[in-house]
Amino acid sequence: MGKTDKSLDEWRAALTAEQFQVCRMGGTERPFSGRYHDSQQAGRYSCVCCGAELFDSSAKFDSGCGWPSYFQPVDAAALRELEDRSHGMLRTEVRCAACDAHLGHVFTDGPRPTGLRYCINSVCLQFNARAEQVD
DSSP states (O other): OOOOOOOHHHHHHHHHHIIIIIIIIIOOOOOOOSTTTOOOEEEEEEEEOOEEEEEEGGEOOOOOOOHHHHESSOGGGGGGEEEEOGGOOEEEEEEEETTOOOEEEEEEOOTTTTTOOEOOOOEEEEEOOOOOOOO
């Protein structure tokens, strides 16, 4: 997937106000308010801005933090990590590599096998359910 490049006005027109605030302005949705924080459906989570596949439900776990959490992305190249020193903390911000949308942060307190916890805002994601297998 190629890079997505739009102006802030184009993003504002394409996204809801909350999506724009979080994805393009680096905001955060309230914990436990997002539609995917406790979802257990099988499928893939894509970037709401550009459609890039980011996370699979098989890597999702309940971290208790109030945001969807994953121990690994579908492909590490789908994400970009940046140092975030805001709010008096040192964190690692996670962005979509294709469109530079702010997604959330990654922490080193996750489960095996990676030990990582990608803490992602629901509003940044679009869920694509896996088709049910019929035997």
